[in-house]
Amino acid sequence: MKLKDIIKKGKAGGTPKSSVKKYYNGNIPFLSINDMTKEGKYITYTEKTMSKLGLENSSAWIVPEKSLLYSIYASVGFVSINNIPLATSQAIFSIIFKDDIDLEFMYYHLTFYKKYIHKYIETGTQQNLKAETIKNFKIKIxxxxxxxxxxxxxxxxxxxxxxxxxxxxxxxxxxxxxxxxxxx
Missing domain, CATH: 1.10.287 (Helix Hairpins)
Known part of the structure; x- marks a missing residue:
């Protein structure tokens, strides 16, 4: 089946304008790929935070805890699970799975899948994957x-x-x- 067949919601985040200081240093954890590489499998902390105003003025959304986080820009294919609600940059595609899908299983599945994603990566100024490409990954469940x-x-x-x-x-x-x- 395709990944999109087992997703309740899948969406990339967004980054508020960095020049507007009141969009940052709020109480919403704001995940970057750097946080994913530091924290590893489980995300419990982010270096940056954003304000509610920053959330409202970007395409970021609150990703509920126990969602799967998948990096899609530059460092493509990193996978984590968030243990806290958070917002992400556009470099991360967040996935909420349907009830008959084990989150940990999908973590391992997509971690293993990393070695195959090179054929899906688009190159421009940096490597990236489109959300639609991810949703069309063929997987065995x-x-x-x-x-x-x-x-x-x-x-x-x-x-x-x-x-x-x-x-x-x-x-x-x-x-x-x-x-x-x-x-x-």
Whole structure:
């Protein structure tokens, strides 16, 4: 099926004029691709915020928490899930899925799909994907129960990797400390 067949709402965001200061520094988290690359799978914080006035004077919209965020400009194909309501720039296509779709499954599906998107990317001053192109991605969707099993399994592997990355970082710090003591 096509991605558009499983979407309740899918829309890119927008950026208010940066020269109008009162559009920014409000209480609405404003997501950029930079935030996505820093935060990773789950978005809980954004560096920038916008005001209600900024929201009203742009094509940005409030993306409800537990939506899928997909970068479509420059750094194409980054995928995240927002754990907070937020607005996004036009460089991010936000997706709210129908009820029979597991959000985590789609996170992994579209993360895997990143290696294939080069054939859909349009180049101009920067690489980008059009919303219509994304909506027409052909994807295989198993029944919800299977989606949930797959996403739980992959999430458990992610947690395992995270634990061992932390252990590795701790060992590197320990080694550095030992080396300093040995040679100073």
């Amino acid at each position: 198993p029944p919800l129960e299977k989606q949930e099993k797959i996403s739980k399994f992959l999430s458990s592997i992610d947690k395992y990797i995270q634990i061992h990355e932390q252990d590795l970082n701790n060992l590197k710090k320990y080694k550095k400390g030992l080396l300093q003591k040995m040679f100073i």
